[in-house]
Each structure stands twice: as C-alpha cells, then as structure tokens.
Amino acid sequence: MRYLAERTLGDYLPLLLQGIPITLELTLASTVVLVAAGFVFGLGRGSRNRLIRWPAGFVVEVLRGSSAIAQLFWAFYVLPYFGVELSPLAAGIAVLGLNGGAYFSEVVRAAFASVPKGQTEAAIALNLSAWFRLRRIILPQALPIMVPPFGNALIDMLKFTALLSLVTIQELAYRADAIRSVLEDAGPVYSLTLLIYFAMALALSALVQWLEVAVNRWAGRSTRTGRKAGPQERSTSGVPRWAFGR
Amino acid sequence: MRDVTMRYGSRTVVDSLLLSVKPREKVAIIGPSGSGKTTILRLAMGLERPSEGWIRIDGNYLWHVERNGALLPAGEQQARRARRAVGMVFQQFNLFPHMTAMQNVTEPLVHVLRLSKKDAHDRAADLLTRVGLATHLDHRPAQLSGGQQQRVAIARSLALRPKVMLFDEVTSALDPELVGEVLNVIRDLAHTTSMAMMIVTHEITFASDIADRVIMFDHGHVVEEGTPDVVLRNPQSPRTKQFLKAILER
Amino acid sequence: MTFQWDWGFAFQQLPTLLQGLVFTLEATFFGSLLAFVLGLVWALARLAEVPVVSPLVRLWVEFVRGTPLLIQLYFLFFIFPSYGVTLPALETGIIGLGIYYSAYASEVYRAGIEGVPRGQWEASLALGLPLRRVWGRIVLPQAMRFAVPVLGNFVISMFKESAILSTISVLELIGQANIIGAETARYVEPLTMAALIFLVISYPAARLVRLLEARTGAA
Ligand SMILES: Nc1ncnc2c1ncn2[C@@H]1O[C@H](COP(=O)(O)OP(=O)(O)OP(=O)(O)O)[C@@H](O)[C@H]1O
Ligand SMILES: [Mg+2]
Numbered sequence: 001m002r003y004l005a006e007r008t009l010g011d012y013l014p015l016l017l018q019g020i021p022i023t024l025e026l027t028l029a030s031t032v033v034l035v036a037a038g039f040v041f042g043l044g045r046g047s048r049n050r051l052i053r054w055p056a057g058f059v060v061e062v063l064r065g066s067s068a069i070a071q072l073f074w075a076f077y078v079l080p081y082f083g084v085e086l087s088p089l090a091a092g093i094a095v096l097g098l099n100g101g102a103y104f105s106e107v108v109r110a111a112f113a114s115v116p117k118g119q120t121e122a123a124i125a126l127n128l129s130a131w132f133r134l135r136r137i138i139l140p141q142a143l144p145i146m147v148p149p150f151g152n153a154l155i156d157m158l159k160f161t162a163l164l165s166l167v168t169i170q171e172l173a174y175r176a177d178a179i180r181s182v183l184e185d186a187g188p189v190y191s192l193t194l195l196i197y198f199a200m201a202l203a204l205s206a207l208v209q210w211l212e213v214a215v216n217r218w219a220g221r222s223t224r225t226g227r228k229a230g231p232q233e234r235s236t237s238g239v240p241r242w243a244f245g246r
Numbered sequence: 247m248r249d250v251t252m253r254y255g256s257r258t259v260v261d262s263l264l265l266s267v268k269p270r271e272k273v274a275i276i277g278p279s280g281s282g283k284t285t286i287l288r289l290a291m292g293l294e295r296p297s298e299g300w301i302r303i304d305g306n307y308l309w310h311v312e313r314n315g316a317l318l319p320a321g322e323q324q325a326r327r328a329r330r331a332v333g334m335v336f337q338q339f340n341l342f343p344h345m346t347a348m349q350n351v352t353e354p355l356v357h358v359l360r361l362s363k364k365d366a367h368d369r370a371a372d373l374l375t376r377v378g379l380a381t382h383l384d385h386r387p388a389q390l391s392g393g394q395q396q397r398v399a400i401a402r403s404l405a406l407r408p409k410v411m412l413f414d415e416v417t418s419a420l421d422p423e424l425v426g427e428v429l430n431v432i433r434d435l436a437h438t439t440s441m442a443m444m445i446v447t448h449e450i451t452f453a454s455d456i457a458d459r460v461i462m463f464d465h466g467h468v469v470e471e472g473t474p475d476v477v478l479r480n481p482q483s484p485r486t487k488q489f490l491k492a493i494l495e496r
Numbered sequence: 497m498t499f500q501w502d503w504g505f506a507f508q509q510l511p512t513l514l515q516g517l518v519f520t521l522e523a524t525f526f527g528s529l530l531a532f533v534l535g536l537v538w539a540l541a542r543l544a545e546v547p548v549v550s551p552l553v554r555l556w557v558e559f560v561r562g563t564p565l566l567i568q569l570y571f572l573f574f575i576f577p578s579y580g581v582t583l584p585a586l587e588t589g590i591i592g593l594g595i596y597y598s599a600y601a602s603e604v605y606r607a608g609i610e611g612v613p614r615g616q617w618e619a620s621l622a623l624g625l626p627l628r629r630v631w632g633r634i635v636l637p638q639a640m641r642f643a644v645p646v647l648g649n650f651v652i653s654m655f656k657e658s659a660i661l662s663t664i665s666v667l668e669l670i671g672q673a674n675i676i677g678a679e680t681a682r683y684v685e686p687l688t689m690a691a692l693i694f695l696v697i698s699y700p701a702a703r704l705v706r707l708l709e710a711r712t713g714a715a
Binding site for chain 3: 399
C-alpha cells in the first residue's frame with residue numbers, strides 16, 4: 001500500500017470505470033421516462049379536448065421554463081417536506097426524464113401532426129379499426145420522423161446524468177470528482193472522464209443510426225440515410241468552392 | 247470560347263464548343279431542354295470552370311493567363327478580372343431577398359465599381375425607371391411580381407455596364423401575362439445599346455426580332471447557326487425543323 | 497409532518513436571490529456573446545474545408561457536444577489554476593458556457609449558411625461583388641434570418657443551464673438559494689422561489705422567440 005500522496009490515477013482507475021455501467025443504466029432509465037412522458041405530454045397537447053390539452057401544456061411549460069438543475073435540487077431538498085419521500089435515485093431519474101420528456105413532447109406532437117388528415121380519413125373510409133389505423137397507418141409515418149431528434153435527446157440524457165452526482169448518486173462524474181479530490185492533479189482524471197463520456201456518446205449515436213434503419217424498415221420506408229447527392233444532381237444550395245477565395 | 251468542353255462526372259454536356267461573339271452582336275441560343283444551353287452561359291459567366299478549352303472575354307482569359315505566348319491555368323483572381331465585362335440575368339432572378347430593389351442595384355455599384363452612394367443611387371434610379379419600376383424602388387423582392395423582379399435583375403446587371411450580357415431563359419419562370427413586359431425591356435435594350443448579348447430563349451418571335459445570329463444547340467453540339475431568317479424560317483437541319491415544330495405546336 | 501410555507505421568510509430572502517439573478521444574467525449575456533462569436537468561427541472553419549483544420553474543428557465540435565457541461569466546467573475550474581491562470585469562478589463559468597454553446601451554435605450557423613440558395617452566390621459572382629461583401633452583405637444576413645430564432649432559444653437554455661455554475665462556487669440564483677438553505681435549514685422557500693424566478697423570465701422570453709420564429713418563417 002502506497003501513501004496517499006503517492007497514488008496516481010492508475011490506482012483509482014477501477015473505481016472510475018465502475019461508474020460507466022451506472023451512468024449507462026441511469027441514461028437508460030431516464031430515457032424510458034423521457035419517451036413515456038414525451039408521448040403522454042405530446043399526445044395530450046395535441047388532444048382536441050381542452051381538459052387534457054391545457055394541463056398537459058401547463059406541465060410542459062413549467063418543466064421547460066424552470067431550470068432542470070433547479071428542479072433537481074427542488075426534488076432533492078423540497079419534496080420531502082411535502083411528505084414525498086423519493087430516493088435520490090428515483091427523484092433524479094424522474095426529474096431528468098420528465099424534463100427531457102417536456103422537450104420531446106414537441107417532437108411527438110409535430111410528428112403526429114405531420115401525418116396528413118386524409119390518411120386517417122381514408123383509413124376510416126376503408127373501415128379499418130382504430131388500432132390498425134394507429135399501428136399500420138399513423139405510426140409508420142410518424143415514428144421515423146421522431147428517431148433523429150430522439151438521438152439528440154438520448155445524448156442529452158447521457159450528459160445530464162452527470163448532474164445526478166450533485167444529489168449523491170455515485171455515477172461516473174461523482175467518482176471523477178471524488179478521485180480528483182484525493183489526487184493532486186485534476187487534469188488526467190477529468191480528461192479521461194471527458195473521453196469516456198465522448199466514447200459513450202459516439203456509441204449511442206451509432207445505436208440510434210441502427211435504430212433509424214430498423215424503424216424505417218419496419219415502417220416500409222426505403223432508408224434515406226446514406227443516400228448522397230450523385231453527380232447528376234444539381235445542388236440548389238450550399239457553399240461554392242470559391243467562397244473562401246480559393 | 248474555344249474547344250470548350252464541360253463534363254459532369256462522365257457526362258459530357260458541352261463538347262468542344264467553338265463560339266465567339268463580336269462586339270455589339272446579339273446571339274440567340276435555342277435548343278431542347280437539357281441540351282446544355284444554360285451550361286454555355288454559366289461557362290461564359292465564369293460560374294463553372296470548363297473541363298477543357300479556354301474562354302476569353304474582352305481580351306482577358308477567364309481561367310488562364312498568357313505568359314510568353316503560352317496559356318497557363320489561373321485561378322479565381324483572374325476570373326474576377328475577366329468577369330467584369332460580363333453580366334448575367336438568371337432564370338430564377340436571384341435577387342437578394344433582404345434588400346430593396348434599389349439596394350439590389352446600388353450594392354454592386356458601390357462595392358464593385360466604387361461609385362459614391364449618391365452616384366450609385368442616381369444611376370440605379372435611372373435604370374429602374376427605364377425598366378418601368380420608378381414607383382417600386384423601395385419594394386423588396388417578395389413584394390414584387392415575377393416580371394418586376396426580373397426587371398430589377400436586368401437593371402442590376404445593366405448598372406455595371408458590362409460589354410456582354412447573358413440572358414438565360416429569363417421569362418420561363420414567369421406567368422404568361424408577365425412575359426411581355428420583360429421581353430419588351432430586353433428588346434428595347436437590344437435595339438438601343440452597343441452591348442453584345444447572348445440570349446437563351448424559347449420565344450421564337452422574340453429571338454428573330456432581336457438576334458443577329460441564331461444558334462441551334464443540341465446534345466452539347468451546335469446543330470445549325472446563321473441569321474434568324476435562315477435558322478428560324480428556313481432551317482436546313484432536320485433536327486432544327488423538328489424542334490421548331492415542337493415549339494410552335496406547344 | 498406538516499409543512500408551512502412562510503411568506504415572510506420568502507420575501508426576506510428575495511433580495512439575496514435577486515443578487516444571484518444578477519450573476520445568472522451576467523453569465524448568460526457574456527456566455528452567449530462568446531458562444532455566438534466562437535460558433536461562427538467553428539462554422540466557417542468547417543465550411544472552408546481546409547485539410548486537417550476542418551476535420552479537427554469538426555471533431556472538436558462533436559467532442560464538446562458529446563460531453564457533459566458539468567465535467568467541462570470542473571475541468572476548466574481545476575485546470576486553469578494549475579497553469580497559473582487565476583480566473584474568478586464567474587469568468588471560468590462564462591468561458592465554459594460559451595464554449596459549450598458555441599459547439600451548438602456552429603451547427604446552426606452552418607445550416608443557415610448552407611441553406612442560402614446557390615443562386616445568391618452566383619448572382620453575387622456575376623455582379624463581381626468582392627468576397628467580403630458577399631459574405632457580409634449577402635450570405636450572412638440571410639443565414640442569420642434562419643439562425644437568430646434558434647440562437648435566441650440557446651440564450652434561454654443557457655440562462656436556465658447557468659444554474660450549473662453553482663457547482664463551481666458561483667453565487668448565482670441556485671447558488672444563493674442553496675446557501676440560504678444551508679444557513680437557515682429552510683430549503684423550500686429559497687429553492688421554490690429560485691425555480692419560479694427562472695420560470696418567470698424564461699417563459700415570456702420563449703414566447704418572444706416563438707413570435708420571432710413565426711415572423712421569420714412567414715417572410
Ligand atoms: N452541376 C451539374 N451536375 C450534373 N449535371 C449537370 C449539372 N449542370 C447541368 N447538368 C446536366 O447537363 C445537361 C445540360 O444542362 P443545361 O442546364 O445546360 O441544359 P439547358 O439546355 O439549359 O436545359 P433547359 O432548357 O432545361 O434549361 C443537363 O442534362 C443537366 O442535367
Ligand atoms: Mg437552362
């Protein structure tokens with residue numbers, strides 16, 4: 001056993017790396033909440049019934065309007081006073097997921113709104129059941145639109161889980177900070193931590209790209225990703241080569 | 247232009263073209279869609295660099311410099327110099343949407359010709375009046391009809407007093423009832439100025455009115471060329487006959 | 497356990513919270529400025545397609561967007577002193593926020609610039625406008641019409657997210673609220689008030705940006 005002062009990052013590496021699965025689990029959990037909340041709020045705000053639309057709109061505006069960090073502290077310090085005893089873990093995941101869901105609700109609402117009304121009408125005229133209409137007519141047109149923004153939301157969740165370190169959850173950021181406080185030199189710990197987050201973000205992006213292909217295939221759409229403008233196609237916008245004096 | 251060839255990928259759009267326009271000459275270019283007419287004008291304007299061959303305008307090469315009798319490739323700087331003698335009016339107008347008609351015209355006057363604000367304003371007002379827009383000086387493109395926008399675009403190019411003006415199907419994006427006003431402006435211009443003009447158009451009467459020479463173009467080649475009387479009224483080539491017939495029957 | 501909201505206490509703490517708000521606003525203002533300028537630099541560096549430089553800038557932008565702001569701030573906060581740079585926490589926070597949001601802003605500028613129709617460039621070229629003029633008077637103004645509402649939303653996000661500066665000891669809104677909470681052992685009023693202050697400012701601001709969006713979208 002070496003003296004504390006002689007220890008290096010290497011000694012704490014396992015401790016740090018153990019934070020990775022925890023961070024990923026937190027990301028997953030808050031994303032599940034995000035998607036659920038996004039659909040509930042999004043469909044609620046798109047509802048024709050005012051008794052549904054207005055409360056949904058109110059909740060979304062409050063969640064989006066005040067700071068996520070403020071909400072996190074609020075859930076951690078204030079909720080218990082009102083008799084709501086949530087574990088920091090549950091409170092943290094709920095705040096991140098609901099907050100992200102408030103933003104994602106707009107994506108959900110817009111995606112459903114983008115499906116032309118005639119689609120539903122035609123389906124009704126064909127006597128298709130409501131469930132069939134949703135599953136085979138509406139969702140295949142709405143879901144593919146949601147996937148790219150979902151990718152951004154997922155990465156946001158990953159990054160936001162770092163905030164949970166502030167409410168004593170021992171994920172990656174928490175461990176990085178703890179290790180920094182015993183080591184003299186902050187540089188290596190934080191650099192490594194940033195790289196780990198970046199690698200996780202890249203992995204999640206790759207996952208979302210795969211998801212995009214899968215959803216498009218399910219929806220019966222030809223995959224648009226990877227389709228590049230061929231030489232035959234004239235671009236109508238874009239920066240010409242000479243724009244930088246070359 | 248000499249031996250000018252233009253390829254996109256493996257596709258040759260203009261093939262070893264030899265074309266020269268004399269001062270004051272008005273040349274009309276006709277031909278079916280996709281034959282490469284626009285490409286010729288874009289080459290002449292220096293918007294595209296030819297795959298082969300050279301282009302000279304008013305003594306300056308567009309993409310080359312002459313040194314000791316040899317032509318050396320040159321870059322954007324040289325092209326800039328040569329472009330000064332050319333003006334172009336586009337099919338889609340390409341007015342700057344965030345500027346008024348007046349500002350569209352004065353912008354290059356002040357920043358290319360370095361006229362004073364006042365001189366630029368006077369020249370612009372003059373030209374815009376000439377194209378019949380005296381009362382629309384402060385309108386933005388979105389507040390103008392297509393015909394009016396195209397007339398602003400013509401005034402904008404004219405203001406720089408180019409030696410050659412290029413017109414690329416300037417009326418084909420317009421509603422039929424607006425075509426006349428734009429053609430009249432160009433016709434007027436053709437009869438009163440000493441500028442050379444290259445005009446791509448599908449308006450046969452208009453072409454025969456103003457052109458000294460008509461070029462029928464197809465698949466990157468000149469099919470036939472000559473005076474309007476010959477090419478438009480007595481075409482020799484079957485391809486030209488067929489094309490004119492198709493247009494008249496439209 | 498019954499809890500009583502104490503209005504007297506809440507109002508008594510309001511001036512302290514408003515002091516924190518000043519820092520919040522300061523961080524948002526200067527952070528936005530930095531982000532807008534840096535973002536344009538990144539966007540142009542990427543669009544210029546300079547070998548080595550442009551791909552590196554791209555990687556940099558991706559990196560900044562792919563890592564948590566919290567760790568970026570910690571990094572700056574603990575690294576600056578070890579290089580002998582002693583910056584007040586607020587300034588460090590402004591730099592952190594500025595860099596973080598510049599990565600997002602660069603994407604917006606890029607989309608805006610790339611969205612300017614090709615015809616605009618060609619018309620400028622046909623008129624012989626000097627390059628600086630083409631950028632300054634033709635392309636960027638049109639790109640900005642697209643970018644401004646989005647950047648406006650970034651300012652609002654930054655305003656809310658600047659609460660994170662409390663973690664590097666900046667006494668902005670949440671920092672003050674936490675201190676009041678620790679000193680008086682009453683968290684409910686200060687934290688609730690702080691959250692409400694965020695809401696009261698950001699909600700109308702968001703409405704304003706939406707109005708702007710609708711206007712530029714229609715024109
Ligand atoms: N940038 C480009 N990339 C690839 N192909 C191109 C490009 N520009 C033009 N082409 C092709 O070159 C051919 C000639 O085009 P051009 O625009 O010159 O024809 P045009 O005679 O003007 O036709 P139109 O009457 O339709 O305007 C077309 O088939 C077009 O698809
Ligand atoms: Mg054409």
